[in-house]
Amino acid sequence: MCAFICLLFLLSLHYGSTDYNGHDKEYETIEGTIGKPLDLPANITKPNQKHWLRKMMDDGRRKKILQYDPQNKNKSVFDADLFRFNVSKMEFEIVKVQREHEGRYIITEDGDTEFDLAKYYIKVYEQISRVSIGLAENPINESCVITLNCTTQEGDHVMYNWSQNQKYLKHNSSVLQVTLSPSTANVSYTCRASNPVSQGVSSITPLVARCSTTPEERWDTLLIVVLAILLPALVLLVLIGKYIQVYCATEKGSFSLDPQRPHPVPGPVPEPVQTTHTVYATVQKVQAPVNLPTTEHCTIYELAGPVGNQSHQTTVP
Template sequence: MGSGAWLRLLLALGALWGIGAREKVLGTLGKATLLRIPRQLQERTLDFGEASWKRSTEEPQKKKFLLKFSGGNYTEFEPGRMRFHTLDFSLEILNTSRGDGQLYEYSVSKGPEEEVWQVQLEVFEPVANPSIRILHQELSNGSCSLTLLCTSERGDEVSYSWDSRDNGTWEICSGNGSFLNLSYSLWSAGFGCVCTARNPVSSRDVAFDSSQCGSEQPGDPGLRTELLVLLAGLGAVVIVIVVMVAFRATHLAKRDQDPSWPVPDLSQVTPASTSPTIYAQVQRVQKPKGTVPNATSSSCATIYTVATGPPPAPDGAPWSPAGSPTPQGHPPLSQEPTTVYASVTLPVA
C-alpha cells in the first residue's frame, strides 16, 4: 500500500471519528512559521474547490476561522498576522508568538464530504549564546582540576552537551549536562572543550581553552583586584603629600632667594614693644669776663635718653605706688616707658 493510500485511510478514519491526521510543527518565537498540508490534500482542494484554515480556542467546542477558500478566491480574517499561499494552500504566521502555539486545522469539503488535516504548533524561544564559568579550580603536582558550568541566559527547554574541539581529546571533554569535570596535566598539549546549548529550534556553542587553567584560584582575582585598589589609593595619598612638601620647600626657597620679597614694615610694630624717647635740655653757659652768667640767656642742647617708669592709671589719674608695691629702684617689668624732661647747665671754660 502506497503513501497516498495510507493518507486517504487516515483522512477517512479521521472523518469517521471526528478527528484528522495530525502533524507537529515547531515554531521559533519572533520568526515566521509555515503550516503546510500534504500533496494529496492540495489535489483535493483543486478538485473540490472549498477549503478553510481554522484554529482551536480556549473553549474546546469552538474554533476560529483564519481563512476561507472558495472557487479560486480566498478571504483572510487576520491579514496582518497571517499570509495564505495559493500555490500550495499553506498558511504562514508572520511573527510567531507564544499565543500561536495552538492546534490548527485545514479542511477540504465538497457537498457532504470533508477531509481534515491538523497541525499542532509548538513555539520555542531560541537559545542565546552560552557562556562557561569556572566553579572550582585546583592545581597540584603539575596537574589542573576544573569544574566548568555552561549556561545560556535565554531559551526554552535547553539541553547541554560537551564535546572536544580536537579528536584526540574526545574522552576528556565528553559529557552531558551543564557541568563538566576536567583533570589534565599542565604540560600536555593545549586542547579545547566545546559546550553546545540546544533546544528543538536552535543550537549555540562556546569553547573552553585548557590554557585558562593558571596559577590563580577562582577567588584570587577578586582579592587581587581589591588589593590593587587599596594600593592605588595609598599611592595617591603619598603623591599628594610629596607634592605639598615639594611645593612648600620651593615656596620657601623662592622667598629666601628673591630680594624683592616683601619685608615686614617695622613701623607697624605696636608702641608697647619700643621705648619712648626722653628729651633732656643741657644749658651751656658762657661766662663773660667780669660778669656773672645769666641763666636766661644761656643756650640749651637736647640729649636723647631712655628711661622707664610706672604706667599711668587706666582712668588717667596719677599713678600711686600704694596699690602695687615694688622694690625700691627696680620698677616692674610690665611697666611701660615714659618721657622724662631734664635740664643740665654746663659751664664753659
C-alpha cells in the first residue's frame, strides 16, 4: 500500500512538473527572433480537414488565432495579418515575430472529434547586435590592472564568455579583470556574446604603451602635459598685455600698428604773437617812469630853415 502511494506521488510530480520556461513539458519549445518569421510545424496528415491555431491564455481559455479551411479559403480568420497558413508546407506561420507572441500554442484538427496535433511554447528573443569591449586601466607599480567590459547594443538573455589568444577562459561574466605586465601587454582578448537565436564577437589587444610606462616616464609625461597647458596661457597673457599697451598708445595718437603708415610729423612752431595793448589797458597798467633824453628848444623860424640863398646868410656869433 505504501509503495502504491509513493508511485502515485512520483507520477504526480512527473506530470505536474514544468521546465525552465515555466510551462508544461508537453509543450515543445520553439525560439523566435523579434522581427523575423517563425514556422509552427503541425504534422498534418489530413489536409482536407479544418485545422485551428489557438493560443492558451492564462485563465485556461483557448483563444482562436487562425483557421485553415480547405473548402472555404476565403473565410474570415483571426489575426490574419500576423499569422498565416502555408499550404505548400501544410503548417502555420507567424509572419513577423513580436514580443507579445511569446506563450503557449495548440494546433488542433476538426473532425468527428477535435484533438490536438501539436503543442508549442514560443520563447521570443531579441537578436544581439554591435558587441563592443570597453577598457579601463589602473597602473600599479610595474604591472597594470585592466578591466574589460563587454556590452551589446541590442539583445536579451545574453550570455558571455572570454578567450585569451583563442584559449577559452572559464569566465561567464560580461566584466573581465586581467593583470598585464610589459611582457604580456600584447595579449589579445575576445568576448563572445550569445543568446539562443544569435551571437556576436569582439576582440581587443591592450597596447604596450598603456601599461608599460615607468614612474619616471609618467612624471615626464605629466610635466609635458603641465607645460603644454601653462605655456599657451602665459603667451596669451603677454599678448593681452601688449594689446592693451598698443591700444592705449593708439588712442593717444602716438603709435600706429601699420608699418606702412607714416608717423605724424609735428608742424612748424608758430612765432610768438606780440600782444597789442589798447589805450585802456595802457592806462590801467602801472609803469615805471621813463627818463626821456633832453632836447634843445627851437623857434618855429629855426625849424623852418633859412630864407633865401645860403650865400647871404650871416653867421651869428
